[in-house]
Amino acid sequence: MGSITRLHERPRPAPLRIASDEEVLTAAGEVIALGTAAPAAVLVEALVRSGLLAMSIPSDFDGADVSNGLIAQVVSQIAQVQPAAAHALVHHFRALELVRNAGSEEQRRSIYLHVESGERLSCGGVGEHVASQRYFTDGIGFRLSGALEAASLGEPDWFAVLANSEAKVLSLLLVQRGSTRTELVPGSQPARYRLDEAHVPADAVLPLHKDALPLSQSLGTILLASAILGEKRQRLAADLALWRGGVRSGERPWDERIGKLQVDTEILAALIDRAAVALDLAQVNPTPAGVSDAFRSATALEFAALPAGDRARDGDRLLAQLGRTLLTD
Known part of the structure; x- marks a missing residue:
């Protein structure tokens, strides 16, 4: 199978090579x-x-x-x-x-x-961990059908899309920027792009190995929680600065508000560390028990990172998912 190639090349700054x-x-x-x-x-x-x-x-x-x-x-x-x-x-x-x-x-x-x-790269299907797309044989390659969205800082070079074949084989399709029409979703942060049907060369279709989905979902959850943690830490620092600057207004006592932010950051930081170590171990030695432990830790983290307004909608689903990982081990 040939290497993945780009339709065009464009000048870009030479990246540093990180080694430590x-x-x-x-x-x-x-x-x-x-x-x-x-x-x-x-x-x-x-x-x-x-x-x-x-x-x-x-x-x-x-x-x-x-x-x-x-x-x-x-x-x-x-x-x-x-x-x-x-x-x-x-x-x-x-x-x-x-x-x-x-x-x-x-x-x-x-x-x-x-x-x-x-x-x-950007994952097509923002926030999703399942395949909602299909791909079909199309000449010497494949045709990806169905519109979806992908989030990125600027339009990505590759859209990574989970899709099922006609034979229901789940694969990762790498859709090159420029090979399909994309449309910026107005007002989205980070920027979201809609893409529709695309032709994908055969060498850009990668069948998924065992445990690919739980490992990827676990990493995505860890990093999303890390982004939320960063935003909470910034909010805590801003509130402390306002307090020290003499601002006293607010919906609740400032000591309670700041205390809750501190508890939230401590809980998230601890759960992120736990889930990250479990995923490190699962990547090195992907035993069923190790993958399950990483996924379970990430699910608990996902629940803890939920905004209060989303608990009613997603909380029960995550708790049930967490319970199933324990009952099926």
């Missing part, structure tokens, strides 16, 4: 230093140049393969100054986790090389 945890934190610090007012285009260029987009590539493919805890730390820190950039990174790394557990070694190596050159 210290280099990851240094690169993240440079992105964070751009501050809250940096335009999206500047952030995209900085992220591409930083080398952070490739930090989760496995060591078997000459990547840094940093821990999930460190990726979570980077996402959380960036979320404190640029929430849209942090949420776009969540989708990029969730897509890369699907790549880790899909296709042939040659296919994986090919897309990793694209990412190392600074290209960005």
Whole structure:
């Protein structure tokens, strides 16, 4: 099977090659230093140049393969100054986790090389972990049918889409930017793009391996919670600054409000660390027990990260999902 190729190439800044945890934190610090007012285009260029987009590539493919805890730390820190950039990174790394557990070694190596050159991925189907799309034989490739949305900081180079074949084989399809019509969803943050039917070359269809979905879902949950944690920490810092500056108005006593934010951040930070370690172990040795532990930890984290307004809608579903992982072990 041939390597994944682009329809066109365009100049881009040469990314740094990250090889250690210290280099990851240094690169993240440079992105964070751009501050809250940096335009999206500047952030995209900085992220591409930083080398952070490739930090989760496995060591078997000459990547840094940093821990999930460190990726979570980077996402959380960036979320404190640029929430849209942090949420776009969540989708990029969730897509890369699907790549880790899909296709042939040659296919994986090919897309990793694209990412190392600074290209960005986004998961099609914002917030979804299941396939709602179908793909069909179309000449020497395949045709992806059905519209969906994908979130990204600027239009991504690749849309990573879960879809079922005519024979109900679940695969990861990598849809190249420019190969299908995309439309920006007005007012979305991070930017969301709608895409419709697309032709996908055969070498850009990667059948999923066992455990690909729970591992990718677990990472996505960890990183989304990390982005939420960063935003909560920023809110806590802002409230403390207002209090110290003499502002006293509010819907509830300030000590209670600030105390709740502190408890929320402590709980999220602890659960993120627990889930990240469990996922590290499952990636290295994907035993059924290890994958189940990672997924269970991520599900508990997802429940804890729910905004209060979403508990009534999603809380029971997550609790039932968590209970099933315990009852079926």
